[in-house]
Amino acid sequence: MITYVWAEDKKHQIGYQGRLPWHLPADLKYFKSQTMGHPILMGRKTFDSLPHILPGRHHLVLTHSQDFKNKYKDNQQVTVFLNKKELYTYLEKNNDEDICAIGGVSIFKILLDKVDCLKKTAIDASFKADTVMPQIDYSKFVLIKEEKHEADNKNEYAYSFLTYVRKDKDHG
Template sequence: MITFVWAEDKKHQIGYQGHLPWFLPADLKYFKKETMGHPILMGRKTFDSLPRVLPGRLHLVLTRSQEFKDKYRDNQQVIVFLNQEELFTYLKKHQNEDICAIGGVSIFKILRDKVDCLKRTVIDASFKADTEMPQIDYSQFNLVKEENHEADNKNEYAYSFLTYVRKDKDHG
């Protein structure tokens, strides 16, 4: 099963200069809760934006760089794919696992027709950004959970956690 996990602002923007355009501690906590114990799939730029290899999660990284693959060859927490075929072979072998795709845009685009579940954080604000979430046809999904939160002393912006399940995968 493939789950997209991401945050976006009101204009569907997800990044600025390789990082999140906002600081929202509640979303970081939510991201950790949703991805802990699951493989996280990302492109190399998203991997590079992480503060470190995140504990408790296998990192699956798609890149064209053999040098990058060689660098992480002996790291048990990182698997590097040099092309989509290698990635799709892995995903087919691990289709019973919940794999969390966390970005960037190229990962979301190549998996848009394969994703089963969407874990979307919507921040009730607009930010300076240079990266936008690829369009998703939400008519193919059912909204199964929605949590709305107001801004507070730790989180400067109101936000919502939305969970969608692909209609043909929704058995309940």
């Protein structure tokens, strides 16, 4: 099963200069709770944006860089794929695992037909950004959970945690 885990603003923006455009501690806590114990799938730029290898999660990274693959070949917490075919083979062999795709745009785009669950943090604000979430056909999903939160002394913006599941579970 593939789950997207991401945060976006009111304009569906997700990044600015390789980083999140906002600071929302509740979203970081939510991200950790949703991904802990699951493999996290990302592109190399998203991997590079992490502060370090995140504990308790196997990192799956798609890149074209053989040097990057060589750098992590002995690291048990990181598996590197050099192309979509390698990635798809891994996903087929591990389709009973809940794999969390966390970005960037290229990862979200290539898995649009394969994603089973969407876990979105919708931030009720707009930010300066240079990266937009690919368009998702929400008519193919049903909203099963919504948690609304107002801004508070730790979280400057109102936000909602939204969970969607694909209506047609037989999507290949």
